[in-house]
Amino acid sequence: GVTKLPLERGKKLREVLREKGLLHRFFQHHRYDIATKFPHAFSDR
């Protein structure tokens, strides 16, 4: 009834783009906002 699933820590897309010299281009063309992942969260305010 207890099952372990191993996870691997890989390179973030952020790091891959940084190494390829594409990260600045990414930020120039996209407004990146982690909050957009959580549209259904409630806030206190």
Added chain:
Amino acid sequence: TEVATEPLLNTLDMEYYGNISIGTPPQDFTVVFDTGSSNLWVPSVSCTSLACQNHQTFNPSQSSTYKSTGQNLSIQYGTGDMAGIVGSDTVTVASLVDTNQLFGLSITEPGQFFVHVKFDGILGLGYPNLAADGITPVFDNLVNESLLEENLFSVYLSRETTGSVVIFGGIDESYFTGSINWISVSYQGYWQISMDSIIVNGQEIACSGGCQAIIDTGTSLVAGPPSGINTIHSAVGARQDTYGEYHMNCSSISAMPDVIFVIDGVQYPVSALAYTEQNDQGPCISSFQNTSGDLWILGDVFIRVYYSIFDRANNRIGLAKA
């Protein structure tokens, strides 16, 4: 056909993934186990987008247990979006066999940057009310099929490439020390809790009077509103660059203070070594980042320090020193 939608997913800052298989015989996929969403999706063999070309794709015609639903699915994530269909098949997660699981199959993935990520799809571990069009999440199906000893899962994240685990149905005491502090979930959708404050150098510098936080395995950073993040960076001496990342001198990390998250009256310190990253090419980068809202996202940076138990039976999160 119905069109189902799923919350926006960000792929820029996802870094832990594991393997599952779908179908009979099994087709293997690498997915992010994401407590910040609730659906399973992988690319379809029908996907012709560039982003699908270097990922594993699911071929329904090669699975004897696949069933079509005729339902469409649309998912946006970060810099692009995915459109696809909903199918049903057997999903195998480690030794757990989840039959008749509904999941998304992407037909188009126009986001140009997804081509660079190593994982093929995402397996959401959030509550069912976040799931697209009422699809039952994988974890709920595992519970409904009585495959788990307890209605909970726990996560240990290592700093190393290997050694991290998701434990379905239980807690492994070898991954933490001391006692477990239990925190009630404040909203049963995301794994959301109430946080009291954030302290640096003995001063309450953010989240004053309380705020909401989400424990998210699918975000590598700690993110929060700009006012709080800026105050933290001022306190630790980080500078913002043109593109919104915060840098600091690597040689000063040992002198930088802990950032302490206070939850239910308990202090959870995160050291400078834990909240900074050093890459080969430049200065050290802060793992704190601005968001547009007033939510705090406690991602992998926090979970690496605190073994996290996601207790669906009691709607609470357990935290213990990893």
